Amino acid sequence: MRLKFLGTGTSTGVPEIGCRCGVCTSNNIKDRRLRASALASIDGVRLLIDCGPDFRQQIMEEEFSPVNGVLLTHEHYDHTGGLDDLRSFCKFADVDLYANKITLDALKMRSPYFFSENKYPGIPILSLHEIDAEKPFKVEHVEIQPVKVMHHKLPILGYRIGNLAYLTDVKSIPDREYAKLKGLDVLIVNALRIKSHLSHLNLSEALAEVKRIAPKRAYLIHMSHHIGLHDDVQKTLPDNVFLSYDGLEIEI
Template sequence: MKVRFLGTGTSTGVPQIGCDCDVCSSTDPRDRRLRTSVRIEIDGKVLIIDCSPDFREQMLSQPFKKIDGILLTHEHYDHVGGIDDLRPFSIFGEVDLYMEERLENALRERLPYCFAEYRYSGVPNLAVRRISAGEDFQIGTITVTPIRVMHYKLPILGFRIRNFAYLTDIKTVEEAELRKLEGVDTLVVSALRKTAHISHQTLDQALEMIGRIKPKKAYLTHMSHEIGLHAKVEEELPPNVLPAYDGLEISV
């Protein structure tokens, strides 16, 4: 399995418009963060977790080939704002969107032309594949386990694919859901910043979660400019934990 980080930033991206802090002014390319998403290649299939507003830019550098499934975590714009840009991929047929019922309802309201029964030429050819938190689902030979996490009061999904797990926008996770992550080799978790936030875990809270799950390797994502310079954060972390950056590709 190959995992490529398409974006590792929070909802505003980094640099943040109008900000001239050390991070937003940095010349280190690792401090430039598009909105959070990953591309996964496994068993000859391409999966993407979340379809950010930066999707077009993110995909320009990737091979143009069929997307076999887009796994959506929740309805916030920084995670679904690129759905209209799936139009070019319709040349390969329907693009399957895996999502919960609540998220489907939200997208049908926001993007009715993408989900209408009779769609005009040029809109993305999308197929909704409804999933639920308590049931594994299949994409070809690939088993995906949804993980229920809480984004403050909003229930959203993370995903486990074999020995890889991806959890973004976390504030809390119940113990029963953490047990679904036992034996994970590679874990990706969000860490917004170092100070408290109402709906996101801090860097320390992310490290605490990593300590409970005990993966061999962990990567941080969904980071704001407030977390600090990539180079400095990297120095502060345990040996098995790294801040991810846009364009980083790992093998699992």
């Protein structure tokens, strides 16, 4: 399995509009972060995790071939704002979208034209699959285990694919979900900034989760400019923890 980080930034992206801080004006490309998303490839099956407002720009860099499934973590715009651009992929087949009920309900409210009876020509044709966090499901032959995590009070989904788990926008993980995260080679988890935040893990909380889950390696995502410069933060991390950056590809 290969995974490419298409975006590693928080909801505003980095640089943040109008900000002149040291991170937002850095020349290091690792300090420029599009909204969080990833593309996993497993034996020819391509899975897109989240589809935020930077999707068009992110996917332009990739080979134009079918996306077999889109796994949504939750409804927030930074994770779903690019769904309209999936229309190009409907040339291959309807696009299969996997999400929990809260997320699907929000999409139907927000983008009713995707789902209307008389569809306007050219809109994306999305096939919706409601995910129950307790039940693993398959996309083609790839088995995926949903993981229920809490984004402050909102229950959202992370996904385990083989020995990789992708968790974003987590503030806490219910005790019973840790059993789904045993024996990981790679854990991807969010770390917003140094200071604490109501609905996102900060750096020290993310490192505590890495310690508890004990994967072989961990990659941090969904950073804001308040995390600091990529190279400075990386130096402070344990040997098996990496600050991800846009375009990074890993092999699992």
